[in-house]
Amino acid sequence: MKARITADQHLLDSNRRSEWKQKDAWRTLRILSEFVDGFDTLSDIDRAVAVFGSARTKPETPGYALAEEVGAALAKEGFSVITGGGPGVMEAANKGAAEAGGESIGLGIELPFEQGLNGYVDIGLDFRYFFVRKTMFVKYAQAFIVLPGGFGTMDELFEALTLVQTKKVTQFPVVLLGTAYWGGLVDWLRGRMLEDGMVNPADVELMLVTDDVAEAVAHIVAGCNTKPGSGGDAAMPS
Numbered sequence: 056m057k058a059r060i061t062a063d064q065h066l067l068d069s070n071r072r073s074e075w076k077q078k079d080a081w082r083t084l085r086i087l088s089e090f091v092d093g094f095d096t097l098s099d100i101d102r103a104v105a106v107f108g109s110a111r112t113k114p115e116t117p118g119y120a121l122a123e124e125v126g127a128a129l130a131k132e133g134f135s136v137i138t139g140g141g142p143g144v145m146e147a148a149n150k151g152a153a154e155a156g157g158e159s160i161g162l163g164i165e166l167p168f169e170q171g172l173n174g175y176v177d178i179g180l181d182f183r184y185f186f187v188r189k190t191m192f193v194k195y196a197q198a199f200i201v202l203p204g205g206f207g208t209m210d211e212l213f214e215a216l217t218l219v220q221t222k223k224v225t226q227f228p229v230v231l232l233g234t235a236y237w238g239g240l241v242d243w244l245r246g247r248m249l250e251d252g253m254v255n256p257a258d259v260e261l262m263l264v265t266d267d268v269a270e271a272v273a274h275i276v277a278g279c280n281t282k283p284g285s286g287g288d289a290a291m292p293s
């Protein structure tokens with residue numbers, strides 16, 4: 056299959072400086088329209104949790120089953136489930152949510168290879184720009200649950216932690232699901248990174264690490280300060 060050039064690639068390509076003046080100003084209009092579409096489509100979400108994890112997790116594996124369980128548990132608690140709309144953990148979480156009668160949302164991304172949203176998405180959007188899509192995850196979810204994954208998952212996790220650490224978002228629980236997978240990273244964060252003074256002790260406590268889906272959901276219910284039917288409204292911290 057032939058890889059196509061994506062909008063992100065065009066924007067970030069530093070080899071065609073001659074095009075920057077002429078094309079980038081116009082490109083901002085496309086970026087703006089992506090924000091407008093996202094805000095327009097997603098603003099009616101009551102309350103939601105974003106579920107992240109590997110695009111490579113196969114159906115019929117424990118990781119897929121775990122993500123399905125997460126999607127279903129969140130739906131039963133009245134949360135919409137937002138994922139990246141792709142395969143693997145994203146598909147499984149959307150499936151769990153949809154089959155439990157919840158709202159299943161997929162925010163897809165244009166990739167060099169044709170993909171499309173997974174078949175369990177009720178409300179779907181396809182983004183050309185990664186950074187626009189990432190804004191939507193943080194804006195419309197009140198918490199993140201992160202299952203095992205690769206670079207994409209790490210990017211989403213560390214963006215959330217940075218936003219919480221810098222208080223750009225408040226009352227935003229982050230749960231790492233899968234102690235065997237996350238343990239090594241968490242030990243390093245709480246060991247080397249903390250010992251070398253790269254973070255504060257409070258920073259490394261920003262996430263809950265667990266294997267228990269019920270504990271994950273209870274942590275989110277306790278920490279995100281929105282009630283079902285509140286339209287996501289909560290008192291702003293002073």
Ligand SMILES: C/C(=C\CNc1ncnc2c1ncn2[C@@H]1O[C@H](COP(=O)(O)O)[C@@H](O)[C@H]1O)CO
Pocket residue numbers: 106107108109110111138139140141142145163164166170203204205206207208209211
């Ligand atoms: C690599 C494969 C498919 C890629 N398709 C994706 N579709 C949607 N979102 C994706 C995709 N790949 C990565 N993402 C985002 O990053 C996270 C997963 O990345 P990881 O590197 O696999 O951990 C995920 O949460 C998405 O938001 C295989 O068919």
